[in-house]
Amino acid sequence: MSLVQIHSSNPKSRHATTTLFRIGTYIGLLLFFASLCPRLYEFFQSVAPSYLPLLLTFGLTTLSAIGWIASLYTGTTPGIKHNGTQTQGISSRGIGAWILGVLITAFYVYLYFYQDLTAAGFLPLFAPWIDIVDPLARLLANAPADQWFLYGSLYTSAILIMGIRMLYRYRHNRYHILRTLSVMFCQLGLAFLLPAFLRKLQQPEFYFTYFWPLKYDYLFPDSAHSLIQSGGVGVFMFFWGAVMALIATPVLTYFFGKRWYCSWVCGCGGLAETAGDPFRHLSSKSERAWILERWLIHSILVIIILITVLLWANEYAGRSLLGGWTYSAKSLYGLYIGAIFSGVIGVGFYPLLGSRVWCRFGCPMAAILGIFQRCFSRFRITVNGGQCISCGNCSTYCEMGIDVKAYAQRGENIVRASCVGCGVCAAVCPRGVLALENGPVKIGRFSGSDKGALRILKDSVLTRRIYEA
Amino acid sequence: MERLVIIGNGIAGITTALEVRARDPRVRITVISSESKYHYSRPALMYIFMGHLKFRDTMPYPPTFWEKKKIELVHGYVEEIDSSDQKVRLASGTAFSYDKLVLATGSKSNTFGWPGEDLTGVLGLYNLQDLEKLEQLVPNASSAVIVGGGLIGIELGEMLHSRGIHVTFLIRECSYWNSVLPDEESQMINHVIRAENMEIVPSSLLAEILPDSTGRVRAIVTEDGREISCQIVGLTPGVHPNKTLAQAASIPTHKGILVNQYLETRIPNIYACGDCAEIQNEVEGSSRVESIWYTGKFQGETLARNLTGERVTYDPGIFYNSAKFLDLEYQVYGTVQKQNPDDTHYYWCSKNGLHSLRLVERGGALIGVNLMGIRYRHRTCEEWIKQKLSVKEVLPLLGEANFDPEFSKRFEPEIVAAFAEELR
Numbered sequence: 001m002s003l004v005q006i007h008s009s010n011p012k013s014r015h016a017t018t019t020l021f022r023i024g025t026y027i028g029l030l031l032f033f034a035s036l037c038p039r040l041y042e043f044f045q046s047v048a049p050s051y052l053p054l055l056l057t058f059g060l061t062t063l064s065a066i067g068w069i070a071s072l073y074t075g076t077t078p079g080i081k082h083n084g085t086q087t088q089g090i091s092s093r094g095i096g097a098w099i100l101g102v103l104i105t106a107f108y109v110y111l112y113f114y115q116d117l118t119a120a121g122f123l124p125l126f127a128p129w130i131d132i133v134d135p136l137a138r139l140l141a142n143a144p145a146d147q148w149f150l151y152g153s154l155y156t157s158a159i160l161i162m163g164i165r166m167l168y169r170y171r172h173n174r175y176h177i178l179r180t181l182s183v184m185f186c187q188l189g190l191a192f193l194l195p196a197f198l199r200k201l202q203q204p205e206f207y208f209t210y211f212w213p214l215k216y217d218y219l220f221p222d223s224a225h226s227l228i229q230s231g232g233v234g235v236f237m238f239f240w241g242a243v244m245a246l247i248a249t250p251v252l253t254y255f256f257g258k259r260w261y262c263s264w265v266c267g268c269g270g271l272a273e274t275a276g277d278p279f280r281h282l283s284s285k286s287e288r289a290w291i292l293e294r295w296l297i298h299s300i301l302v303i304i305i306l307i308t309v310l311l312w313a314n315e316y317a318g319r320s321l322l323g324g325w326t327y328s329a330k331s332l333y334g335l336y337i338g339a340i341f342s343g344v345i346g347v348g349f350y351p352l353l354g355s356r357v358w359c360r361f362g363c364p365m366a367a368i369l370g371i372f373q374r375c376f377s378r379f380r381i382t383v384n385g386g387q388c389i390s391c392g393n394c395s396t397y398c399e400m401g402i403d404v405k406a407y408a409q410r411g412e413n414i415v416r417a418s419c420v421g422c423g424v425c426a427a428v429c430p431r432g433v434l435a436l437e438n439g440p441v442k443i444g445r446f447s448g449s450d451k452g453a454l455r456i457l458k459d460s461v462l463t464r465r466i467y468e469a
Numbered sequence: 470m471e472r473l474v475i476i477g478n479g480i481a482g483i484t485t486a487l488e489v490r491a492r493d494p495r496v497r498i499t500v501i502s503s504e505s506k507y508h509y510s511r512p513a514l515m516y517i518f519m520g521h522l523k524f525r526d527t528m529p530y531p532p533t534f535w536e537k538k539k540i541e542l543v544h545g546y547v548e549e550i551d552s553s554d555q556k557v558r559l560a561s562g563t564a565f566s567y568d569k570l571v572l573a574t575g576s577k578s579n580t581f582g583w584p585g586e587d588l589t590g591v592l593g594l595y596n597l598q599d600l601e602k603l604e605q606l607v608p609n610a611s612s613a614v615i616v617g618g619g620l621i622g623i624e625l626g627e628m629l630h631s632r633g634i635h636v637t638f639l640i641r642e643c644s645y646w647n648s649v650l651p652d653e654e655s656q657m658i659n660h661v662i663r664a665e666n667m668e669i670v671p672s673s674l675l676a677e678i679l680p681d682s683t684g685r686v687r688a689i690v691t692e693d694g695r696e697i698s699c700q701i702v703g704l705t706p707g708v709h710p711n712k713t714l715a716q717a718a719s720i721p722t723h724k725g726i727l728v729n730q731y732l733e734t735r736i737p738n739i740y741a742c743g744d745c746a747e748i749q750n751e752v753e754g755s756s757r758v759e760s761i762w763y764t765g766k767f768q769g770e771t772l773a774r775n776l777t778g779e780r781v782t783y784d785p786g787i788f789y790n791s792a793k794f795l796d797l798e799y800q801v802y803g804t805v806q807k808q809n810p811d812d813t814h815y816y817w818c819s820k821n822g823l824h825s826l827r828l829v830e831r832g833g834a835l836i837g838v839n840l841m842g843i844r845y846r847h848r849t850c851e852e853w854i855k856q857k858l859s860v861k862e863v864l865p866l867l868g869e870a871n872f873d874p875e876f877s878k879r880f881e882p883e884i885v886a887a888f889a890e891e892l893r
C-alpha cells in the first residue's frame with residue numbers, strides 16, 4: 001500500500017517563518033494606520049515616489065498576510081481543524097473581537113457619511129488613504145481615487161487574503177476550493193477590475209455581479225434612463241441587470257438553489273465566506289432569531305418592491321403621481337438599508353454577531369432567492385440515514401443560524417429558505433452525514449437519503465458501462 | 470402508568486422520555502441524571518475540549534425544549550432503588566416514587582487493576598468530569614501515553630495532540646484497532662496516526678504506571694520492560710455497563726443489567742436500555758451488550774413503545790456505524806468480520822492509500838460494506854444487504870450509493886473495474 005506521507009516539517013523553523021510574516025503583516029498595518037497622521041504622511045510623500053506608500057501598506061500587508069497564512073497551514077494535514085475557535089481570542093468574542101468590531105463599524109460610518117462628516121468639520125481622515133490608492137486608481141481607471149475606490153481596494157484585498165486562507169483550510173474539499181475561487185474571481189475581476197476598466201473607457205459605472213433587488217437602483221427608472229442614454233454598453237448593462245434579476249435568478253435557483261449566487265458570486269457573500277469565516281459560529285441559533293429573520297427580510301423585500309413599482313408608476317404618470325415622496329422613500333431606503341444595515345451593522349458586527357447578519361436579516365435578494373429555494377428548487381441538503389450522532393458541529397458552524405442538527409438527528413433533509421449552500425455544515429460533520437445535492441423536486445426532497453436523485457443515477461450509468469465493457 | 474422515572478439522561482434515557490411523551494401526552498415524566506442537567510451528545514466530548522464547540526452546542530435540544538415537552542429534569546445522583554415501595558432516593562435525600570422505572574445508566578471506562586491506575590494523571594474518557602480532569606492536567610504535561618487504542622483512544626489522542634502534547638499509543642495488537650478492523654484498514658489508521666507525528670507502540674501491554682515523588686504519573690512500563698515517560702496516561706480499553714445501582718437494588722445483572730427482548734428486567738416495573746443493558750434472547754440462548762449511540766436510540770424507542778401499551782421486541786436491524794480517525798472517515802454497514810472462512814472479501818484501495826472500499830460476501834449475498842475515506846448512503850447499502858444482492862449484482866449499482874461531497878473524485882469506475890477483474 002502506498003500512502004502519501006504528510007509529515008509535518010520541522011515545527012521550529014515553521015514557527016520562525018510564521019513569526020516573520022506576522023511581523024510583516026503588523027508593520028504593513030501599522031504603516032497604514034500611521035499614515036493617518038498628516039504630518040508623518042506629508043513627510044513621507046515629500047521624500048518617496050508616489051506608489052511607495054501603496055507598496056508599503058497594501059502590498060506589504062497583503063503579501064505578508066498570505067505568507068503568514070501559508071506558513072500556518074504548511075505541514076498540517078488537510079482536514080477540519082477548528083481547534084480553539086470557540087476558546088481563543090478574536091473568534092470567540094474576546095477583547096480583540098470587540099476592538100475589531102468597533103474599528104470596522106467606525107470605518108463604515110465614516111465611509112458612508114464621509115462627505116457629511118467632513119462638511120461638518122470632522123477631519124477628512126481618509127484623505128491620506130485615498131492618496132495611497134491613488135496611483136492604483138490612475139493605473140486601472142485612469143481617474144483619481146475617491147473614498148469608494150479606497151473601499152473597493154480594501155474589500156477586494158480582504159476577500160483575496162482571507163480567500164487564500166479558505167483555500168488552505170478546505171484544501172481537502174473541492175466544493176470549497178471551487179466556490180472560494182469563484183467568489184475571489186467575481187470580486188477581483190467583475191466587481192473591482194472590470195468597473196475600473198469601464199471607467200477608463202468612459203463607460204458607466206456598473207457591477208455585473210450585483211442585481212436588483214440587492215443593487216436596488218439597477219431597476220430604478222433613473223438608472224435605466226441614464227444607462228440606456230449612455231449608448232451601446234449602457235443598454236447592454238441595463239438588459240443584463242434586468243435579465244439576471246428577472247429571468248436568470250429564478251432559473252438558476254431552480255437548478256442549484258440560492259447558493260449559485262450567495263456563496264459563489266455575490267460580493268457580500270464573498271466577504272462573509274472569506275473574511276467572515278472566523279466568525280461564522282457566532283450566528284444566533286435561537287428560535288427568536290429565526291422569527292426576527294423572517295419578519296425583517298421579507299418586510300425589506302416588500303418595501304423595495306413597492307418603492308420600485310412606485311418609481312415606475314410615477315415615471316409613467318409623468319413624475320406627477322407622488323411628487324417628491326417616492327424620491328424620499330428611495331433615499332431613506334438607501335440610507336437605512338443600503339448603508340446602515342448592510343454596511344455598518346452587516347460587516348461591522350462580524351466579530352460579534354457572525355458573518356451573515358445582512359444576508360440573513362436584511363438582504364432582499366436573499367429573500368427572493370430563499371422563496372424560490374424553499375418552494376421550487378432541486379437543491380436540498382440530504383441526510384445520510386441514521387448516522388447522525390447529534391454532536392452539533394453542523395448547527396454551530398452554520399453562518400445562517402440554521403439548526404441543521406435538528407433535522408439531521410431526525411433523518412430529515414434540510415430545505416430551508418435561508419440556507420446559502422456554503423456547504424460548511426457538511427464539511428465539518430465528523431460522520432459525513434450531510435451532502436448538498438440537486439435532485440428531482442418530487443422525489444425525496446424532504447425525506448432522508450434515498451437512491452433516485454439524478455446525480456446518483458448518472459454515476460451508476462457510468463459504472464454500469466464500465467462493468468459491462 | 471402515571472409516573473415514569475428515568476435514571477440517566479444519555480441518548481437511551483432521553484429517547485425513551487421523548488418517545489413516551491410523543492405517545493402519551495399526560496404521563497408525568499422525570500429524568501434524573503448526575504452528570505449534567507441537560508442531555509448532551511457524548512460523542513461530541515472531544516470537540517468541547519478542542520474548542521470546536523461549547524458545551525451548549527452539544528445539546529441536541531435547547532434548554533427551553535424540556536418545558537415544552539413537559540419533561541421534568543432532575544440533576545442528582547440516585548443512590549438507592551426501593552423496588553417494593555417503588556421509590557428511588559437521591560444522594561441529596563429527595564425521594565421520587567414511580568409506577569415504572571427505566572435504568573439508562575450508561576457505561577463506565579474499563580480498567581484492569583493495573584498498578585498505579587489511581588495516580589493523578591491517569592484517566593479514561595467518558596464524561597464531562599473526565600474533561601475537567603484533563604483540562605487540569607494539560608498545562609503541566611508534555612507527553613501522554615494512551616493504552617488500549619480503539620475508537621475512544623484515538624479521540625483522546627487527537628484531543629491531546631491538538632494541545633501540543635506528544636502522544637504515544639500502546640496497543641495490544643500489531644496494528645491499530647486490529648481486533649475489529651481487517652488488516653488493511655487498520656494499517657491505514659497506523660499511517661494517519663504516524664503522519665501526525667504521533668507514535669504507536671504495537672504488540673505491547675501495560676504492566677505498571679510509575680509515580681513521581683508527588684504522586685503524579687511519571688512514566689509507564691510495558692510488560693516487556695520498556696519505560697515511556699509521560700505525565701498523562703489515558704486508559705481506553707473499552708467500556709463496561711454501569712450496573713452499580715442495579716446491583717445494589719438486587720436487580721439481576723451479568724455483564725450488564727439483564728433484560729429480555731422487551732427490555733424488561735426481572736423485577737416488575739423496572740426496565741433498562743442503552744449501554745447498561747444486556748439483552749437476552751431466550752430463544753437463541755444468546756445475549757448482547759450494545760454500547761453505541763444508535764442502538765441506545767433504538768432501544769429507547771422500543772422501550773417507549775412497550776411502556777405505552779404496545780408489545781414489541783427489540784430489533785436493531787442491520788448494523789451500521791461510523792467514526793473518524795483523525796482526518797480519516799470510517800463507515801460500516803452490515804457484518805464485516807476479520808476472519809471468517811465462509812466469507813469472500815473484495816477490497817480496493819486508492820493509490821494514495823487514503824480511500825478504500827471492502828465488500829464482504831457470504832453464501833453469494835452481500836453481508837457487509839466497510840469504507841475508509843469514502844462515504845456511502847446508509848439506506849442504499851442497507852437495501853443491498855436486505856435484498857441479499859450478490860457482489861456481482863451490486864457492482865453496477867455502486868455509484869448510486871456514493872455520498873461524497875459534490876465535485877469529489879469518484880472512485881467507482883476504478884473500483885468496479887478492479888472487482889470485475891476479481892469476479893471473472
Ligand SMILES: Cc1cc2nc3c(=O)[nH]c(=O)nc-3n(C[C@H](O)[C@H](O)[C@H](O)COP(=O)(O)OP(=O)(O)OC[C@H]3O[C@@H](n4cnc5c(N)ncnc54)[C@H](O)[C@@H]3O)c2cc1C
Pocket residue numbers: 389476477478479480481482483501502503504505511512513514515545546547548573574575576594595596621624711714742743744745759760761762763765790791792
Ligand atoms: C468519548 C466517546 C465517544 C463516543 N463516540 C461514539 C460515536 O462516535 N458513535 C457511537 O455510536 N457511539 C459513540 N460513543 C458511545 C456512545 O456515546 C454511548 O453508547 C451512548 O452515549 C450511551 O448512551 P446511554 O444513554 O446508554 O448512556 P450514557 O450516555 O452513558 O448516559 C448515562 C447517564 O446516566 C447517568 N447516571 C448513571 N448512574 C446514575 C445514577 N445512579 N444516578 C443518576 N445518574 C446516573 C450518568 O451520569 C450518565 O450521564 C462514544 C462514547 C464516548 C465515551
Ligand code: SF4
Pocket residue numbers: 397398399400401402404414418419420421422423424425426
Ligand atoms: S445549512 Fe449548511 S450549507 Fe446551508 S447555510 Fe448553513 S452551513 Fe451553509
Ligand code: SF4
Pocket residue numbers: 387388389390391392393394395404405408409428429430431432433434
Ligand atoms: S455535524 Fe453531523 S453528526 Fe454532528 S449533529 Fe450535525 S449532522 Fe449530526
